Amino acid sequence: MSEICVxxxxxxxxxxxxxxxxxxxxxxxxxxxxxxLLNQALKQQHDEVAA
Known part of the structure; x- marks a missing residue:
């Protein structure tokens, strides 16, 4: 798991x-x-840019 930051x-x-x-x-x-929700939004944004 990646490091957690506050x-x-x-x-x-x-x-x-x-x-x-x-x-x-x-x-x-x-x-x-x-x-x-942040991960979903960033993935969706990445997918839209890649399309």
């Missing part, structure tokens, strides 16, 4: 609430949900 991010309250709801619905931590 990062502080300022989010609108509404976005944080949506992320927390997704975390609860999927039985994951907030950090895990953020990592998954």
């Amino acid at each position: 990062m502080s991010v300022h989010l609108p309250k509404e976005l944080r609430q949506k992320l927390e709801a997704k975390a609860k619905a999927t039985d994951r931590s907030l950090a895990a949900v953020v990592r998954v």
Whole structure:
């Protein structure tokens, strides 16, 4: 597994609430949900650029 780095991010309250709801619905931590969504977004962006 790669090294984990700590990062502080300022989010609108509404976005944080949506992320927390997704975390609860999927039985994951907030950090895990953020990592998954960021990885998905970056992969999608990479795939679009490569196409």
